[in-house]
Amino acid sequence: MLNYQAPLDDMRFVIEHWLDARKDWEQTPAFADIDYPLAAQVLEEAARFAQEQLAPLNAPGDRQGCRLEQGQVKTPDGFAAAYQAYVEAGWPSLACEVESGGQGLPQLLNVGLLEMLYSTNHAWAMYPGIAHGAYECVKQFASEEIKATYLSGLVSGTCLPTMCLTEPQAGSDVGLLRCRAEPSEDGSYLIHGTKLFISGGEHDLTDDILHLVLARLPGAPEGTRGISLFLVPKWIDAVANGVVCDGIEHKMGIKGSATCSLRFEGATGWLLGQPHQGLAAMFVMMNGARLHVGLQGLGHAEFARQQATAYAWERRQMRAVPRPEGASEAADPIALHPAMSKVLMTLKAQAQGMRMLGFWAAHMLDIAEQATDKQTCREALTLASVLTPLIKAYFTDQGFQLSSQALQVFGGYGYCSEYPIEQTVRDSRIAMIYEGTNEVQANDLLLRKLLPEGAGAVELLSTRVRLECELSKGGAIQSQGRQLEGLLSAWESALLRLRTSQQDDPQRPYEVAGDMLRMTALLLLGYAWLRAVRVSRENGLTNDTQGTAEFFFRNLFPEASYRLQLIEA
Structure with a gap:
């Protein structure tokens, strides 16, 4: 089990003092009723869920992994029950608008929740990880009929989304994709093609899965200018919708997250947004996803910091140089050795510094979406847009590098699965690659x-x-x-x-x-x-x-x- 304590004091410092968020909330009608005691209560409940529900599943989920049985993915034991508890507690709706059935709380509190989820169980957190971005995309681009049918499921968490971009020949160069969409007389489309590396493409956490799929309409221009976005559910009226899981990847890390190859065999879908403008619509989801991936790096860095610090004070080896005043003749905790002390301080300075920047970006997104002054909105959006790629790249790079440094503190023990730091190193590496390489x-x-x-x-x-x-x-x-x-x-x-x-x-x-x-x-x-x-x-x-x-x-x-x-x- 992970020995993790949510850094609630550090989070409150950033929200209450570094950001002075209440001053902005008071000027924003959507958040005017939110105060610091409420924010603290939300974070405390999130910490309890992460520590009690997710942390115990992390190592067993890594060992067990996912398995594919007759086209159906079985997630590790306990994952589905934890997700049901997550839904019953109302976490999926935290930052969704009240008009859509959500709680209307700031993204700033949502990123605090996400950091804790990624710290305690990255693989499990992959399933709901893009849910808010998909909610924003459907809310903005779907027809009223589609929103009436599917938006509430995304808000409540009773269905989970996927982001279907990558194909065997089209990774970072999305313009090379070949998946095609044929118009039907009823206004829907039939989707044909193959997608791979689809996180949560098939699972047993929810009955339905909503696939957001990039594909080409007949006669579409070449490259990224000819891509459209479609919503393709796994089921329509309790009938399978032609979405087939061909396999799951066997990966270096996040083994409890089902990374799937999907085949669309004339699956029915509906256009989101305008024809040939799918990439712009998808970026509404991807930009939020990139911030959330950056938080994965922060989560790994914070967890690595806690594990390395605890171990360094328990492990005694030699005498520290220089010798602390009043120390006994016995071997000292390695935390007192200058080389290890520097590693621990590096972990601390980076994790806490990244939290300030990550929470700042989320707060700017809140202001950009909810502030009444147009100039304030524009400036906040500009800051959020420049912080997002920086956070995605730098945080995930540090998540891996700092986890590796933390493993060094453990010596040979860190390389063994007896301690959870080796899983953290493996899990953290993927975040530098997906959602747009660094x-x-x-x-x-x-x-x-x-x-x-x-x-x-x-x-x-x-x-x-x-x-x-x-x-x-x-x-x-x-x-x-x-x-x-x-x-x-x-x-x-x-x-x-x-x-x-x-x-x-x-x-x-x-x-x-x-x-x-x-x-x-x-x-x-x-x-x-x-x-x-x-x-x-x-x-x-x-x-x-x-x-x-x-x-x-x-x-x-x-x-x-x-x-x-x-x-x-």
Whole structure:
């Protein structure tokens, strides 16, 4: 069983102090009645569900895995019962609109729930992982008749969705897909083709499964301009709808998540949105999914931090150097050894810093969707759009890297299944690949969000970072504020040089996109920690924020200068 305690104090710090979310909620009619005690209660109940229902199933689910029997997938023992408890508790409807039957709570609370689910059982959490994104897609693009039939199931959780993009020849290059849709006289379509790597494509958690399928209409243009999106249920009026599961993948990790190959044999579906505009409709779901995948990285990093810290204080080996004052002659906990102490502090600084950025992105999505002032909505949407690819790529990279560092703390024991960290390393690796590889995310961040003139993202980020540097002058870590201000100027200059030179060397931005994403992430983590120290001081909080921030700026922040050198080399 996982020894996991939800980081509720850290979550509340981010929501109540770092974001000061209540100030924005008060200006937003949809959230005006939400206060911090209610938010804390929601997070406490989510923690109880994750710790009591999901954590005990993680290791057994990994050992048992999924199995395919006569076209039907059987999930690991206990998964279906846990999902039923999840539905009965109302978690699927948490952030859905009240008008749709949901609870109307902020995405900010939903990401807290998701972090805990991914920390305790990544494989199980894959099944409802894209449900909210599918709800948003159907709500926005389906006809009134289709919404009346299927939207309530997504809100309540009585049916689960899939995202059917990938085909054997079409992975990141979605424009190569061949799945086709033939119009029927009644306005529906018959879907033909094969999809693979479909998470939750078949399972026993719900009776019905709603497949959101990308396919081509007759005569559609080539490439991404000719793709349409269709809703294809597993069942129609209790009759199987021509969706066949041909097999499930045997994977390195998340073995309790059924990764399926699906065959559509004239399955009936309905168009979502306009013909040939399917990718735009799908991106409504994918953008939310990418934020949620980033939270998988955060969940793994937090779990790895907790496991490594607990073990490092239990395991005694040699004497620590330098010897702590008053220590006995016996062997010391390895947590006191400088090499291990640095790993533990790295895990802490990264996990807590990523939580600030991840919750910030969710809060910006809330503001973009619900604020009454149009300028406020536009700015929040711009910030969310630039944070999303960064969070997906950087968080998932760190989820794997930090889990690997945590395994090192365990030594040889960490490589054995006796301890859960080896499963965490295996589970975390996939998040760097799916929902758009991290290389694709880096290209998106630089080429679409930062380089285009007039996009506004650079100016908004620069204004926020520069203001925080100014507010921190004279504070506890003002020298770190000067470091951050220097990096901000270098970051702005590097973007300007890339912008002016890309016409002569159009390949250059693609070559440096990964380094620019890392540099941007470190810039924003520096902003997060500087702000954390300031708001802690202003609110009279007695926490270890300053010490962790100083560690971050001393040991992790210098990587940004290295990334800048690579960009300029």
